[in-house]
Each structure stands twice: as structure tokens, then as C-alpha cells.
Amino acid sequence: MNCTKCGAELAPESKFCVICGTPIAQPDVTAPVAPAAPVEQAAAPVATAAPEKEGFKIDVNEVKDQLVSTVKPLWDKVKPFLSNKKVLLGIGVVVLVLLIASIISVIASGSNGYVQLKQTTLPTTIDGEIHFVVDKKALSDTIEADGVDDYNTSLDGKVMALTTDDGVLYVLNGKKLKQVAEDVYDFEISVSGKGVAYVTKDEDTYTLSLYNVGSGKSTTITDELSSMNYVIAPDGKSVAYYVENDDDEAKLMFSKGKDPVKITSAETDLVGMSNNGTYIYAIRENEEGESSLYSYDTKGEGTKLGAISTTSVRFNDDHTQIMFYNEGKTYISTKGKEGVKASSNRLSLIVAPNASSFYDGNYTYPVSNLYDHVYTATDNDTTSVWLIKKNSDKTVKLVSKVSNVTLDESAEYLYYIYDGDELRVVKISDGDKATERYVKLADDVDAYIVTSDRKLVYYYSDSSLYSTNGKKGGRATVVCNDSIEGLAINAKDVVYYIVDGDLYATSNGKKGSKVLSDISGINSTENGIVYAANEDSIYATDGSKKPSKVLDRE
Secondary structure (H helix, E strand, C coil), rough: CEEECCCCCCCCCCECCCCCCCCCCCCCCCCCCCCCCCHHCCCCCCCCCCCCCCCCCCCCCCCCCCCCCCCCCHHHHHHHHHCCHHHHHHHHHHHHHHHHHHHHHHCCCCCCCCCCCCCCCEEEECEEEEEECCCCEECCCCEEEEEEEEEEEECCEEEEEECCCCCCCEEEEEEEEEEECCCCCEEECCCCCCCCEEEEEEEEEEEEEECCCCCCCCEEEEEEEEEEEEEEEECCCEEEEEEEEECCEEEEEEEECCCEEECCCCCCCCEEECCHHCCCEEEEEEECEEEEEEEEECCCCCCEEEEECCCCCEEEECEEEEEEEECCCEEEECCCCEEEEEECEEEEHHHCCCCCCCCCCCCCCCCCCCCCCEEEEECCCCCEEEEEEEHHCCCCEEECCCEEECCCCCCCCEEEEEECCEEEEEEHHHHHHHHHEEEEEEEECCEECCCCCCCEEEEEEEEEEEEEEEEEEEEEEEEECCCCCCECCCCCCCEEECCCCEEEEEEHHCCCCCEEEECEEEEEEECCCCCEECCCEEEEEECCCCCEEEEEEE
């Protein structure tokens, strides 16, 4: 039995993934959105860690215009401005006070240090046409095709690359749809969404091209591509790839669209690269069959980052950091330097609400620094949470024996189910004191959702849905005393669940009221949109209690 999100192996009858905390579908807990439609593939359930499933394409979060970088604390941006004496002399006291007040207000509003989702796009096939639901609206543009073969989005979710079942590549930029190429065998969209590398196949010839999303033009890179061994930079402006020509010499090449540069003739497995080819990450085997991770630059100089026992790696948002694993241990390399051990376990980032990860064969986490965040690690079927500080000797174990782990929107509090059923919350800054300073919120919990202000926690227990204080627990209120299917929450903290095919909504911890009939499933996206669906229609809402119909499936 495996997790549907991260692929982790699970014990039989598991209710939650021990790695990412995702609820495992069960008759009385969750239900997919219209099983035959792809809606559920793009909409990720609330209160889960970063999804990690090969081939599973998910809408993901915000990206900067030039390159992807995490939302930084505003003080870091304003501090140099305020330290300039000439600037200070030109600013009145009242203006300065208002400026500082606005900074404090924005910081307090919940900027959590993660790249945020801008747009959710759901492709769904109806009677030979692919339709797109963008946030809460269905686009008028459609694609004539029997189905979707593959798709992925940029980190902010605003650009989607998609191939149809007959190999036609399309790019949806915001709400503008454009056909890019036919006979497409494989593709990778960049983290920024500004470029798409794709491979076309003609008999035994594989041609690699680079598509500029802004200009709408494609550039042929090579028609001697060796297998699918290629990667695209986060900004979408360059690619690294392998060619194998008539002399059967494999060569690692780098190109920004013209005048390719040879990097090395060593045989490697490419896993990623940073902008401008500053760090080209590849795995090499020695004569004894031992694998190591290397970082190459465009001059062909390689640096051994460390031994690696799996091809699975993780990146920060601009790929200047890479997390890799060797014999169950986790290492982090920064700017092409030798990897530093971060943990004696294999780590997986816990992603705060409103943020998501980018999948391109490996994963890009929506943070600019892989340090100073919380991760899960599993050892002998026991999952624990660790705070990884800048120096590995400051790695802090927060809690253990956990499942269904999630952060609040400020990424300051950690919610989790302890020992299989007890819902707890700890403050991350408590560090190694967190275990003893936990607050118990409820017992016998199967699933839960936390509101954005932490005012309430809704939890499912013993075939009933309850609400309780999200900061200190206490007396619980019965929201629904029937078995429910699914839990979802929108941007206005309205919670949804299904009872006997009817959709109910609740807010402020009160008893739910029916808002729609004949609903087969619900899901929520990272930016707070709740989708409800059945075989006939798709509904959406991010504010009002009653979702509005956005697309007919008939």
C-alpha cells in the first residue's frame, strides 16, 4: 500500500501517510472528485505536507519576474532603505511612522516565508474536448482531444504546459492558450514558467527544443539528444543535455538557445541545474558502481558534492541549493560546495498552507533556503519532525510519533496527530522544549483542518465532525454527527463536507447547513479555492458558502 501523494510505503489500513501526512482515502473519510475526471489531480487537499508522487502534476505557487525567490521578510528589504541618512532626512516623522506601521501590519498578516500560489488551473476532458477551469472560471478556449497525456505548471501556477493523448504540446499562459508543437515525446516546464524544454520524436531521432513563453517562439537545440537526459534552468532560458553522435561519444552540453558548450564527456544522470548553468547537477558512477553527486559549471569544472544512494533530490526555489540522500542520511549543498549533513534521517519539507512544490522529475521546494525550516523524517515506521538550523549541529528534534502534520499559515505553529489519534499543537520556536510544551486539542482524531487565524480546528472523530479552539482546545462543538466524506476549507475559512451525497458548509464552528445536492467529491487548493463536483458539473468558491457552477460536464 502506497501514499497517493508521495508514494511512501504504508502499513495496511493506514489512515494517513507517515511521510507527508496526507489522509489515505477511506469510505468514511475522503472521496475523490468525480473519479473519472482529472479534477482531483490538480486540486490538493488542505492540511497536508508537500505532495511527492512521480507523474502527479499539481498546481503550484508564486514566482518572481526574473527568477523564483521566496517571499522575504519585509524588514530585510526596508532596512537598507532606512539606514540611508539622506533618505531619512527627506522623510517626515509621520511618513516614517506610517511606513513602519504598514510593514508591521503586512508581516502580522501572515507572510510565512514561502512562495505563494497565484493561480489554480484544472484541465478536464468532456466529450472529446479538454476544458480549463482557471480559479473560479472556465475558459472559452478548449482543445479538441480525447484526453490529457501529461501536464505541469510553473511554481506560481500561472503557466501550464500540457500534452494531449496524441502528442500535441500546448502552453496556457494565464488565460491565453497556444499550441506549441506536435509529435511531442516529453517536456519540462521551468520553475518560473518562462520556458518549456520539449522533445519531439521522428523515428529514432529525438530533437530537443526550447520554447520561450513570452515571445511564443521555439528554438531547436539539438537533434542528437541521447535518451531523455536533459534539464531546464529555473528561469527557462537555458538547458543542459546529453548528445550521442556518430562516434558514440556521449557529451554533456549546455545551451542558452545557440552556440552550445561542451561540459564533459563523463557519463552522468542529470538531475537539475541553476540559472545560466552556474550549477549543473549530475550523478556519476565510478568503476565500483558507487554513485556520487557532482556540480558542474559551464567551463566543465566539476565538484563532488557527496555520495548519493538514490536519484531523488530536492532543490530550493532557484536551484542554488540541492538536498540529496545517502544511505538514509540527508545532505545539503549550497552554491556548488560539498554537501553538509543535515540529518541522520531522510527529510521531507513540511510546506505551509498557500504554498506548494514543483515537480520536474525531482522537487523544487517553495523556499529560498533549505535551512531554517521544519521537516519530517521516518525511522523504523516512526515519524518525527525536525527543525533544520543553518549549522547541522543545531538540528532540533521537535516532536516524534506523529502523523498528518501541517503548519499554520504563519509557519509558526505545528499541528499533528500524536501516536495515531491525539491532536496536538506546538510552537516551533520552542525548539527542543516543544515536546513538553505541547497543547492537546482533541482525542481520537482521524482528520482535521485548521482555520487561517488558528481560531478553530475542525476534526473528524468517531464518525462525527467537531470544532474546537485551535489554540488551546477545550470543549468541542458538534458540527455534524453523521459519517462524512471529505474535508475542505476555502480562503474565508468556510469548511465543507459531504453527507450522503449532499454538500454542507460551516463557519465559526457552528452546525453545518446544506448548500448543494448530489455532490460526489470536494477538494481544496493551496490558494483557498474549494471545488465540488459530480458527474454533471464542477463548482467552485473561495469566499461565499455556496459554490457556483463553473463548468457543465454533460
